[in-house]
Amino acid sequence: MPVTAGAPAADGARRALTPAVRLVLLATAVVVAGAAFLTVGALDAFELLAPLRLARLAPMVIVGAAVAVSTVLFQTVTENRILTPSIMGFDALYALIQTAAVFVLGSTAVIATAPVARFGVEVAAMLVLSMLLFRWLFGGPRRSLYLMVLVGIVFGTLFRSLATFLQRVIDPNEYLIVQDRLFASFSAVDPGLLAVCAVVVVAVFAWVWSARRDLDVVALGQPTATALGVDHRTLVLKVLAACALLVSVSTALVGPITFFGLLVANLAYLVMGTHRHTYLLPGAALLGVITLVGGQSILEHVFGMDTVLSVIVEFVGGIVFIMLLIRGGKR
Template sequence: MAADTMPSPAIMQRPADHGPAPVLRLVLLAGVAVVAVVAYLTIGALDAWSLIAPLRLPRVAAMVLVGLAIAVSTVLFQTVTENRILTPSIMGFDSLYALIQTGLIFVLGSTTVIGMPPLVRFGVELTAMMLFSALLYRWIFGGPRRSLYLLVLVGIVFGTLFRSLSAFMQRVIDPNEFLIVQDRLFASFNGVSPTLLAVGSVVLALCLAVVWTMRRDLDVLALGRDTALALGVDHQRKVLRVLALCALLVSVSTALVGPITFFGLLVANLAYLLMGTHRHAYVLPGAALLAVVTLVGGQTVLEHGFGLDTVLSVIIEFAGGIVFIALLVRGGKR
């Protein structure tokens, strides 16, 4: 199992904090993120700012929102599972999103789905993913065997089931509608409704506020279940709360732009590396800022350097896949 391939953060060698160094690194990352956002908004747009700004501002907002949600949810999930090669997508959220998109077009038809108000479609997708996670958590943690590893295994099984159902429906629908389904299965930051951005921003702000109040408890949870219990932390209650936050964050980001499987894995591990500490007060904002730099900076390079010859999500998935393989090889050598 994946948990056997990487040691838990509790037994990994942890570099000591060096005074203000993590704070200085966060300030530098924040500066790079601001530069990336300003560059994306202004390059080639100063002569026609009034025309271009309404197009670029929603894209930047969507990238920032999704980047924060995925980065924070991945760090949280890796903390409670004590494993650095797992992401919330392993629970089957990406496969469930694909099943929802395929099922809507299979049942209602592409014309009805395209004409559906964005807020209604967002609500359906968000409700379905949250309901799935709630039932899954209640089933696993409500029974006698309350195991995180069992939760991950069941999530993998459900993900396989959802992919199989999606593949079956995609084979029997009209070829033209199949193309529409395929287009919806790739993450896209274009055309996100301002209303959805506003709703997503409110949900994200509430989640981040709760996560920040839990940052010290997260440091204890990263030490393992036995240590957390010995230090007086209600391990099961905290883990359930963290998993619920992960589910909500992933559901919001996926419903907004689609699935990005390996993006969280990439920025979370880079955050641990760059911050030089495992304290969540630094790792969480570090991962969030790295996500903004990666998404906004990458989109800037693609649009103005390569003329949009490819899609950013494809490059991110490629780079994240390489990091995933590297972590597996590194864990195997250990």
């Protein structure tokens, strides 16, 4: 009898937490996490520490939102919850670029290179490769999305193998420089790059938001989307280009975060309780920011750990990936 009496109350509570209400709660959590990151342990010297913490907060917000949204978009067009844009080899190409630059030019020349120039080369390389792959395997007569993903995995393996080979033959001291660049870091990001990345991410988000209803249709599958009047191939190519741009900019800005998108995207499906992109996309972006900002705040101010958050995120994301493989990632 108590279970029967409590069931309507529980159902009412779930109905009260509509996706819109959940978005408001997530936005509130973002504000709280940001305020905690800026103020905890810094009130005595806030004027001095606030600019330093803001310089670390901004890239976490940009990267957290960009990676989360790009993963949701990629999973929508591939109809698979265990795939992320990183599977296309972006992280491996980034590692190869960093290793090859140190191998050819030397660590001194790489460090002396202007951050804007280095950022431009890395983004251009990742964008050109991804767009060639998209046009070749999905824009042509083959039009095979899964063949494109498989070829991306092969290229990623190739890039990773080449990077590993170069890392074995370079000077050990320069290898340490390469290793330092292969872990995502949100400190010492050039302010000029932050402005460029923010403009690019906002512009991509604006287009994605305008296509959110078409994305709901694409998520139903190609036959259904085509029957409902959506140009499936064209929209998928645009979505893949948006994913490539978001991931390229994020990776070039702070470094690779392989499993972060997978973790946040699947958390967004769970928290939002809907597959409508009107709520899912902003929910994923907010959860990405909460994960990075809140996680870094807890690490630094609660546990007193001076470590890189990306290492912990990758560990947890890897566990989630294995769990999804066991359960089956196909929706």
